[in-house]
Amino acid sequence: MKPLLKFGLMLLTLTLASGSVYANEADIKQLKEKLSKRLPVGTKPIVNTTPIAGFYEVILGGQIMYMTKDVHYILEGDLIDMESRQNLTDNARGGIRLKALNELGEENMLVYTPKGEVKHTITVFTDIYCPYCRKLHNEMDDYMDKGVKVRYIFVPFKGQKSVQTSVSVWCADDKNKAMDLAKNGENVEKKTCDNPVSKHQALASELNIRGTPAIMLESGQLLPGYVPSDKLLQQLNSAL
Numbered sequence: 001m002k003p004l005l006k007f008g009l010m011l012l013t014l015t016l017a018s019g020s021v022y023a024n025e026a027d028i029k030q031l032k033e034k035l036s037k038r039l040p041v042g043t044k045p046i047v048n049t050t051p052i053a054g055f056y057e058v059i060l061g062g063q064i065m066y067m068t069k070d071v072h073y074i075l076e077g078d079l080i081d082m083e084s085r086q087n088l089t090d091n092a093r094g095g096i097r098l099k100a101l102n103e104l105g106e107e108n109m110l111v112y113t114p115k116g117e118v119k120h121t122i123t124v125f126t127d128i129y130c131p132y133c134r135k136l137h138n139e140m141d142d143y144m145d146k147g148v149k150v151r152y153i154f155v156p157f158k159g160q161k162s163v164q165t166s167v168s169v170w171c172a173d174d175k176n177k178a179m180d181l182a183k184n185g186e187n188v189e190k191k192t193c194d195n196p197v198s199k200h201q202a203l204a205s206e207l208n209i210r211g212t213p214a215i216m217l218e219s220g221q222l223l224p225g226y227v228p229s230d231k232l233l234q235q236l237n238s239a240l
Contacts, residue, residue: 024049024198027069031056047159050079050088055090062100062206074177094220097207101216104203108196110152112140119147120236125155125204125214126167128182132226137183139229145235147208152179154197155204155212165199168196 028047035045035058046059055066055075066075078089101123109123122143126133143150154161154170165182171191172178182188207222215223215232219239223232 015051018144026052028056030057031058031067031069031071034069038071046091051081059092059096061090062093062096064089064096090221093222096220097216097222098220100203100207104153104196104199106151108199109171110154110179112144112150112152112176114147114149115145118149119152121149121218122232122236123151123153123216125153125200125212125216127155127157127211127212128162128169128213129158134183134185136213136215136226136229137179142229142233146229148233148236152204154200155209156197156201157212157215164190166197166200167192167195170197 028049031047032045039045039060043060048057048059048065050057052066055073056066056069057066057079058067066079077153078087080087080089082097124133126136140150154166156166165188166176167183168188168191169175171193172188178188203212211224213226215227217223217236217239227235
C-alpha cells in the first residue's frame with residue numbers, strides 16, 4: 001500500500017473512531033511541552049484543534065503542519081474538508097497573512113484610495129518592472145471607480161534597478177504620481193530616504209511570495225498572478 005494512502009486511511013480511522021470533533025486541552029498542553037523540548041528557546045507555536053481526532057494544527061511562523069499530541073506523527077500538506085469544499089489549511093494561512101499585514105501597517109504601504117465609499121481592499125505585491133504588474137496598474141481607474149482600495153507592497157525581484165526605483169517612488173513628494181510614472185515606464189527622480197522596502201521584501205519572503213503580482217484579498221486569500229479587474233471585482237462582490 002502506498003504511504004500516502006496508508007496515512008490517509010489512518011486519518012480516516014481516527015476520525016470515524018472519534019464520532020465527533022473535540023477539543024482536549026490536556027493533549028494540547030502535552031503537545032506544546034513536547035515541542036518546547038525540540039524547538040529553539042523562545043519559539044512559541046500556535047496549536048489548534050482540527051476536525052480529525054488526535055491531530056492538531058501547529059503553526060510555526062508561516063509554516064502549518066499537523067501533529068499527534070506525542071509528536072510521533074507529523075503531516076505536512078493541505079487539510080481539505082470535502083463536504084464543504086474548504087481548504088482548512090489555506091484558511092489558516094489566510095489568518096497568518098492578515099496578521100503579517102497588520103503588523104506591517106497600512107502606513108508602510110503605498111495606497112490608492114477611492115474618493116467615495118471603500119467597498120473592498122486588496123493588497124498587491126508588486127515589482128515596478130513586472131509586465132503583468134503594470135497591466136494591473138493600468139486598471140487602477142476601474143478599481144477606484146468601483147470602490148476598491150489598492151495597497152501596494154514592493155517586491156523588487158528584478159534586481160538593484162527595481163530596488164532603487166521602488167525606493168525613489170516611496171521617497172517622492174507624491175508617491176502615487178511617482179508610481180504612476182514608474183508603472184508607465186517613465187523615469188522617476190532618484191531619491192533616498194527612510195523607507196519600508198526592505199520590510200516589504202522580508203514580508204514577501206515570510207509569506208512565500210515567489211512572483212508578482214500577487215493579490216491578497218480581505219480574507220487573507222492569496223491570488224498568485226494577474227487577474228483582470230472585472231473578474232477580480234466579481235469575486236470580491238460575490239464574497240459579500
